[in-house]
Amino acid sequence: MTIIEEPPAVPMSKAGNPIGFGRMLRKEDARFVRGHGNYVDDVKLPGMLYGAFLRSTFAHAKIISIDTSAAEAHPKVKAVITGKTLESLGLAWMPTMSYDTQAVMATDKVRFQGQEVAFVVAEDKYSARDALELIEVEYEELPPVMDAKRAMDAGAPIIRDDKEGKTDNHIFDWEAGDQAKCDEVFANADVIVKQDMLYPRCHPAPMETCGSVAHMDKITGKLILWCNTQAPHAHRTVYALVAGLPEQKIQVIAPDIGGGFGNKVPIYPGYVLSIVGSIVTGKPVKWMEDRSENLMSTGFARDYHMQGEIAATKEGKILGLRVNVLADHGAFNATAQPTNYPAGFFHIFTGSYDYGAAHCKVTGVYTNKAPGGVAYACSFRVTEAVYLVERIVDCLADELKMDPAALRMQNLLRPEQFPYITPTGWEYDSGDYPATLKMAMEIAGYDDLRKEQAEKRAKGEFMGIGLSFFTEGVGAGPRKHMDILGLGMADGAELRIHPTGKAQLRLSVQTQGQGHETTFAQIVSHELGIPPEDVEVIHGDTDNTPFGLGTYGSRSTPVSGAAAAVVARKVRDRAKIVAAAALECSVDDLEWELGRFFVKGDHEKGKTIQEIAMAAHSTLELPEGVEGHLDGTTVYNPPNLTYPYGAYICVVDVDPLTGTVKVRRFIAVDDCGPRINPMIVEGQVHGGLVDGIGMALMEVIAFDPQGNNLGASFMDYLLPTAMECPSFELGATYTPSPHHPLGMKGIGESATVGSPAAVVNAVIDALKPYGIRHADMPFTPAQVWRTVQGRPLRMDMAIE
Amino acid sequence: MQTPPPFEYERATSVTHALQLLERHGPEARLLAGGHSMLPMMKLRLARPELLIDINDLVEELNYIRIEGDELCIGAMARHADVLNSALVGEHFKILHDAERVVADPIVRNRGTVGGSLGQADPSEDLSAAFAAIHANVIVTNSSGKRSVSSRDFSTGMYETVCGPAEMITEVRIAIRPGSGSSYHKVERRIGDWAVAAAGACVWMKGDTVTDVGIGVTAVGAAHHCSPEAEAVLRGNVVTDELIEAAGAAVSANCNPQADQRGPEDYKRHLAGELTKRALRTAIARSKGQA
Amino acid sequence: MKVNITVNGEVRSADIEARHLLVHVLRDELDLTGTHWGCDTSNCGTCVVWMDGEPVKSCTVLGVMADGRTVDTVEGLEKGGVLDPVQQGFIECHGLQCGFCTPGMMMTARWLLDHNPNPSEAEIREAISGQICRCTGYDGIVKSIQWAAAHPAIEGASA
Secondary structure (H helix, E strand, O other), X not given: OOEOOOOOOOOEOOOOOEOOOOOOOOOOHHHHOOOOOOEHHHOOOOOOEEEEEEEOOOOOEEEEEEEOHHHHHOOOEEEEEEHHHHHHHOOOEEEOOOOOEEEOOOOOEEOOOOOEEEEEEEOOHHHHHHHHOOOEEEEEEOOOXXXXXXXXXXXXXXXXXOOOOOOOOEEEEEEEEOHHHHHHHHHOOOEEEEEEEEEOOEOOOOOOOOEEEEEEOOOOOOEEEEEOOOOHHHHHHHHHHHHOOOHHXXXXXXXXXXXXOOOOOOOOHHHHHHHHHHHHHOOOEEEEOOHHHHHHHOOEEOOEEEEEXXXXXXXXXXXXXXXXXXXXXXXXXXXXXXXXXXXXOHHHOOOOEOOOEEEEEEEEEOOOOOOEOOOOOOOOOHHHHHHHHHHHHHHHHHHHOOOHHHHHHHHEOOHHHOOEEOOOOOEEOOOOXXXXXXXXXXXXOHHHHHHHHHHHHHOOOEEEEEEEEEEOOEOOOOOOOOEEOOEEOOEEEEEEEOOOOOEEEEEOOOOXXXXXXXXXXXXXXXXXXXXXXXXXXXXXXXXXXXXXXXXXXXXXXXXXXXXXXXXXXXXXXXXXXXXXXXXXXXXHHEEEEOOEEEEOOEEEEEEEHHHHHHHHOOOOOOOOOOOOOOOEEEEEOOOOOEOOEEEEEEEEEEEOOOOEEEEEEEEEEEEOOOOOOHHHHHHHHHHHHHHHHHHHHOOOOOEOOXXXXXXXXXXXXXXXXXXXXOOOEEEEOEOXXXXXXXXXXXXXXXXXXXXXXXXXXXXXXXXHHHOOOOOOOOOOHHHHHHHHOOOOOOOOEOOO | OOOOOOOEEEEOOOHHHHHHHHHHHHHHXXXXXXXXXXXXXXXXXXXXXXXXXXXXXXXXXXXXEEEEOOEEEEEOOOEHHHHHHOHHHHHHOHHHHHHHHOOOOHHHHHHOEHHHHHHHOOOOOHHHHHHHHOOOEEEEEEOOEEEEEEHHHHEEEOOEEOOOOOOEEEEEEEEOOOOEEEEEEEEEOOOOOOEEEEEEEEEEEXXXXXXXXXXXXXXXXXXXXXXXXXXXXXXXXXXOHHHHHHHHHHHHHHOOOOOEOOEOHHHHHHHHHHHHHHHHHHHHHHHOOOO | OEEEEEEOOEEEEEEOOOOOEHHHHHHHHOOOOOOOOOOOOOOOOOOEEEEOXXXXXXXXXXXXXXXXXXXXXXXXXXXXXXXXHXXXXXXXXXXXXXXOOHHHHHHHHHHHHHHXXXXXXXXXXXXXXXXXXXXXXXXXXXXXXXXXXXXXXXXXXXX
16 A cells, blocks of 8 residues: 555644654754764763774785884873784684674784774873874785785685685675576576676765773773764673673763764774773773774775676566675675675665566675675665666666666566565565656656757757666564574663653664654654653663664664554553553543543543553552553564665766766655654655765775775765755655554665665766766766776776 | 874964064974965874964965056965955956865865965965966065066975975965956866866957967876966967867877876876866857856 | 963863864863864864854864964854754754754854855855765755745744
8 A cells, every 4th residue: 555645744742743743853953953962072081091093004914013112101101002912801803793703903914904903092182193103013015905806816815814724715605596597587588688887885984983982990890881883782792792791781872973874883993992991091091083094994885796687578578687796895704784694685686676586696705905894874785786776777778778767667566566575585565666656757757857868969968867766675683584693683662651641762773863862752652642742762871771783774763663662552551451440441441542541432531641641650559460650661573674665866967078977856756654754754865865976976985906095084085065966856655564563664774775876877878879888886077988988997996 | 083293383473473483493394374285284194394383363464365556466365265255356367266166165265375275286286277377476475585486387396386495475466468368167076176187278369369378277297287388279379169179189188197086097188178178268258258 | 382262252261282173172172062073184074163253174273273263163153042043944954963064064054144144055055065964965954054044033942
């Protein structure tokens, strides 16, 4: 069931907020607009010291010696810690989220430029940086592996010689789908189109870099770690498991976070070193990355070399898709994804179309680049998958000389096919894809755009129209299929109803700007009729919130949003019993309306949720077996992923003589099910659309053959400004997920996932008169020009 | 966050005072104007001056834009934003508005100065090309007096200028001649980035004949940020499309771009020519009061 | 070195090294943590404050350069318990998500509207083009500034 119309308005509270869902201004903004946010770098403790890393200048080198004596003699330096120090504590290596090991600080050799080599703790951050210059490291340079395509060559330098018996740079091979069936489909297809494409390495680059403040109290043994992590509970447990610290004495506090986008999911050496620094010095220790450290050493995204092949009939019916991927995981396999999914959810690459067979093979390799492979506002490699399928569908349209919108419309899954099991095993929950594409085309004025394009082409002007239709899988678990380091992906929620009817909701997920303090209050409001201003949302402090896996992969609404609804319903069930006692009737006689139980047939006779809350705390005699109060707890284990989807259309103007691209329009129609707060949903979409513009046109971390990172500052790693972005044109359809208590599907990453392909397709479409079918992003002016010349650049390497 | 190494700091109260401080402290003393070139280099610890001489108090002496005789005079401490917002500049040399609009970003332009940009002598710097096109002169002052240096000769290489350790840029002067039109075209990977390539053109026209011309280019390894070869193609001739094409080709043929992440050598070479042609067309139109 | 800086209308003194960046002086010495830091290369604009009435990137200004001058930060936008229209606009139009770039964006917006009370969308976009936001796609920021332009003096507004 897809609803095109906007949902009806709900009653408003006295403060003017919707009691339930609807546009509501954000509760958190009051502090942010006053400059009163509390980010990790704002944390200042008495006697606090400052840590800074010395990092490797080489991509691959043996460490011969490290002389820290001059740094230690610096009058303001309190400690210098090296890999050797950590080795003695058994902390030189730590597990990654992919069950690999990662050096906390290098001991034997450095494996990427920017790797942590020594950590200075000093009285102030300027002195800490001064002391770094006093450390002398003698390296013996080794040849680096900078091109994933050469990583498996015979004789390639072995990066992970720390692993016993390791004789190559191979990490894993992984497959999904039915290869035999796929081969059969391809053998009988009229048309096969094959295309190599690179989704280059990029970086989430939140405005706030990663950082932490560790305070180990020697007397109580309590460790408090302020850290801008997207997953505070998971971090706490990993510290306990890895460092042997007692978990009940670890408190992780994630304060306000200046953007995450996946960058702040992993545990980084800096967090560990702030803890070690605090243990060594007995003082609180703060560590904040500089921007280059952020870009050079923390979780990158993508870096997938993909080859796709699509099979179709000559009439344009897609029959099958097969993909080979070479995945560059850097020096340590630290990809953040559920355990059983070494390529994340890449096998959702079949996209939004109906066809019989698909197969993919992914090979992961080590290179001398930073570890990571985090999602960049993308649920575990879905962006790579969507890019692959949406790009190759355009290649097929080019081959068949068909309009790319018509080809998509012809092959989109139909509403009656849901729930739909994809050829690689995903169970899509619900959707009316053609309705959503149609809406996007109407907003865009698609037919008129094509006419305008034809007129422009006749005049020698190059306008491009790019489409993408994406389906995401978000909201991991269920726990039996999905875990991170053995921790099942299910999330808790606790709801306390105070005697006056005001509520506190405690969550495991952690906002990095998504507005949880507002939207989760709206969920409770929707379920209980308590005005959202009366619901305080508490998150980001492991001592005060229930366990859960955190916010990434668009999990918050699909998992914790469901938990909030479920716990509110538990509270409502209990409130019904209390109301029955107070009204001296049977629970079966009661009926619920927003915020109130009343006696069936006697609407006047009832109790509001606030009255019930007071009654629950009063001297009222409660039925046998019913405890007092209304508070509830729950753990939500999602039965399946949710599958938000959308149709995007991007319009660009390209100047082939200079290579410049101007994004003129961007239309995005998203279906994430019912929307809690349309204002916030639209904000999430806006941010993601700019990610797509950035990745398609400018964002890339390339390396030169010596291993130098060529995207190590905001001068080199370019992010879009307001000037590169148009005003966005959004639309919405509302198809509920049948298995989520509120029907909601999540929206945090949709636009990042869907937009890059739309922009790239638009650029390629503009260049169609030159006979161009594909070139790799980012389409910097140089890449556009070289593409027109028929000699596109390899964007992941130094330009020569 | 990156932090600069330690240094001493003094505020100059006058140009004379600034020069005295430079003389007293030798080559390890550096002037601090807007700071937007110097401080990032110091944060990376690539520059380690022992003394920074803050000349931001020298507003009256060095921050002005005015006409003296038949010259437009821009004080060294004129901020980029001042030049961009100056109607006087726009009246005579639209190229400077074009160029200033693409120097860094609006906030940086509030601090960065004309003298600071020239003094940094970055090979991709915009004003050097614009000044080359309009044949500007840079006034260099030392304790014994002033000298005027053609802006084309001011930079002697990457991050190097004719300024001695006890000298400072105090002014830029540009002769105003009738019949001129000027323009600057830049391609950048993104707003605020350094140029992939950029070209400025200034023409002095008599009817359809180019009586004089200046072509300035940046970021493509052109000696002196200019293209005398292209100027020779144009000077004294009646403007035609073919002539403009030839001028663009001359720029492409005579620059020496280096490949980097902004683009390969062939693209930059092509782009320098393409932008020259565009700058010329706009400049010619402007000389006729169009555009 | 001892410096006296008039911050948000109040003379504040600090004993600092010459090399201390203004952003650090504000945050670490004067406890004004509303001004944020985001990069080392003057590209992100998270640290924008006003010095002598003009927006500057405080990561690229030395604290000593502000000695004897005025500095205005986000903490000074609210006057007499009333939010500046720019602050109110950012709330009304979802001009912020994580809030990290917000103080710098608002300082630039206030300056723009002081000098150009009715800016076009293009002028707004250009004014904030030296500042990066990763959350909003700039859409909400542009609308927030337009809201503030349309509501130049609101009485008794608060969040």
